[in-house]
Amino acid sequence: xxxxxxxxxxxxxxxxxxxxxxxxxxxxxRARASAASLxxxxxxxxxxxxxxxxxxGIVSRDPPARRAVSIEKETPETERPDTFLRxxxxxxxxxxxxxxxxxxxxxxxxxxxxxxxxxxxxVCEAIEAADGGGKFVEDVWSRPGGxxxxxxxxxxxxxxxxxxxxxxxxxxxxxxxxYRAAKGAASEQKPGPVPFFAAGISSVLHPKNPFAPTLHxxxxxxxxxxxKDAPGAPRQWWFGGGTDFTxxxxxEEDVKHFHSVQKNACDKFDPSFYxxxxxxxxxxxxxxxxxxxxxxxxxxxxxxxxxxQEMLLAFATECANSVIPAYIPIIEKRKDTPFTEKxxxxxxxxxxxxxxxxxxxxxxTTFGLKTGGRIESILVSLPLTARWEYDHxxxxxxxxxxxxxxxxxxxxxxx
Numbered sequence: 001x002x003x004x005x006x007x008x009x010x011x012x013x014x015x016x017x018x019x020x021x022x023x024x025x026x027x028x029x030r031a032r033a034s035a036a037s038l039x040x041x042x043x044x045x046x047x048x049x050x051x052x053x054x055x056x057g058i059v060s061r062d063p064p065a066r067r068a069v070s071i072e073k074e075t076p077e078t079e080r081p082d083t084f085l086r087x088x089x090x091x092x093x094x095x096x097x098x099x100x101x102x103x104x105x106x107x108x109x110x111x112x113x114x115x116x117x118x119x120x121x122x123v124c125e126a127i128e129a130a131d132g133g134g135k136f137v138e139d140v141w142s143r144p145g146g147x148x149x150x151x152x153x154x155x156x157x158x159x160x161x162x163x164x165x166x167x168x169x170x171x172x173x174x175x176x177x178x179y180r181a182a183k184g185a186a187s188e189q190k191p192g193p194v195p196f197f198a199a200g201i202s203s204v205l206h207p208k209n210p211f212a213p214t215l216h217x218x219x220x221x222x223x224x225x226x227x228k229d230a231p232g233a234p235r236q237w238w239f240g241g242g243t244d245f246t247x248x249x250x251x252e253e254d255v256k257h258f259h260s261v262q263k264n265a266c267d268k269f270d271p272s273f274y275x276x277x278x279x280x281x282x283x284x285x286x287x288x289x290x291x292x293x294x295x296x297x298x299x300x301x302x303x304x305x306x307x308x309q310e311m312l313l314a315f316a317t318e319c320a321n322s323v324i325p326a327y328i329p330i331i332e333k334r335k336d337t338p339f340t341e342k343x344x345x346x347x348x349x350x351x352x353x354x355x356x357x358x359x360x361x362x363x364x365t366t367f368g369l370k371t372g373g374r375i376e377s378i379l380v381s382l383p384l385t386a387r388w389e390y391d392h393x394x395x396x397x398x399x400x401x402x403x404x405x406x407x408x409x410x411x412x413x414x415x
Contacts, residue, residue: 074141077148081140084148084169085110089197108237108313109197112221115313116167116201117150119219119320123165123203124152126324130331131157136165146171147199153380159212159335161384165203172196174224195225200241201320204381205327210347211337213247213254214295214354214383215327219316239312240302243323244281246295246354248347250403252413254330255296259413261326262299262319269315270307277301282410287357292407294357346400348387353407355386 089109105111124136134157142148149168154160174194200220207214219241226235245258259278266273281300285293299319304312358365358381365378394400 074143074148077140077142079140080138080150081142081148083110083113084142085113086146086171108221108309109199109223111313112199112316113167113169115317115320116199116219119201119323120150120152120165120167122321123323124154126328127154127160127163127165127205130328130335131159131163133158134160134163136163143170145173151380156384159207159209159331161206161208162380162382163203163205164380165201165205167199167201169199170197172198197223197225202381203323206351206383207331207335209335209337210248210339210343211251212331212334213245213327214351215243215245215323216381217241217243217320217323219320221313221316236305237309238303238305239316240304241316241319242277242281242284242298242300243319243326244285244295244298244300245327246350248350248403249343249399250296250406251334254333255413257330258296258298258326261322263414265315265318265322266299268318269311273301273315274299285357287353287361289360290353290356292353292404293410294353294407296406296413297410345387346394348385349389349392350403351383351386352388355382358382 089107105114128135131154134154136152136154139151140148141151147168147170149166149170151166152164154163157163172195174196198220200218202218202220203216205215219239221237221239223237224235243262245255247254262278263274266277277299278297280302281297282293284300285295285297287294307315359369360366365381369378394404
């Protein structure tokens with residue numbers, strides 16, 4: 001997903017289909033998610049030469065002359081900054097006038113940025129350790145309107161075909177039309193342009209071995225920054241994200257392990273979270289034209305602001321910290337499993353489903369394609385290889401059929 005741009009968002013809501021879940025199909029969810037989704041992924045940056053930089057194993061890119069892109073001109077940076085926050089947010093509270101009185105780094109904005117950058121480091125280190133040789137390439141970029149991001153990609157390693165782990169921290173402005181769409185209700189009070197802040201971590205991990213599952217996770221925070229007394233434009237904030245599991249073959253012990261880690265993270269905060277967010281995940285990652293899910297689910301939530309803000313920040317942190325224990329033990333167990341060409345062909349077909357979902361239904365991807373973003377950045381979440389066969393139907397009762405049946409008929413794995 002490309003980074004948030006300072007372009008007119010007056011028609012943003014129309015670019016994204018609503019989710020299958022009733023919880024996320026409101027006008028509010030569509031418009032806010034469409035604006036904010038641009039911040040949580042693979043930055044629209046020019047292709048530039050690489051050189052070693054930063055922490056061991058990370059490769060960085062030297063900045064060339066800036067190239068105009070239709071979304072915005074990001075500026076490649078040679079050094080990774082301590083923070084992408086503006087001075088007021090980094091030095092104090094992130095919510096308007098509170099900035100001057102809060103202790104340094106205490107705002108939700110500052111703590112969320114710190115959390116996603118620490119999570120990026122931990123996940124990249126775990127991925128490189130499991131790969132045993134592959135190293136991430138890193139791009140650091142900033143935006144003239146404020147903020148920036150760190151994009152890391154490991155490609156064609158020993159274990160991973162492609163792994164991307166990216167963070168972005170973005171400031172922007174929503175035009176009045178986008179805000180009114182987000183509000184979801186007519187109002188006599190017409191706001192002016194509404195400033196906002198968005199930050200997130202986004203990752204897709206595609207292993208080579210067909211018995212090792214693909215993983216996607218994304219956690220984000222969004223906040224309008226309108227003055228408290230702005231007519232028709234009250235302050236709003238929300239958290240969103242999730243972690244989902246996409247294997248080509250079912251090992252029930254693996255699926256149960258993955259879902260149990262998600263449930264444990266949820267249960268620390270509210271026992272209703274796991275069943276609610278598990279269903280939301282099953283509904284969201286639904287390929288309508290196939291009548292099947294992309295994978296075997298996990299958790300997913302959006303527009304979450306009906307709980308205490310501190311609790312939700314802690315919940316998002318717990319979820320991000322759960323990625324490694326949920327996933328890496330499965331990779332270690334399956335990455336060297338012997339496989340045949342038949343197994344690989346089935347994995348490639350399931351990769352095709354992944355591509356179909358991302359290109360047809362993923363909000364960040366479709367927005368980037370429709371607004372002329374840099375194609376390499378928009379599609380970096382896709383696997384290196386995939387396959388489509390005409391009218392392919394796995395034999396009933398086969399291992400391939402069992403996976404397809406579970407994608408068509410979601411299961412309660414922890415019963």
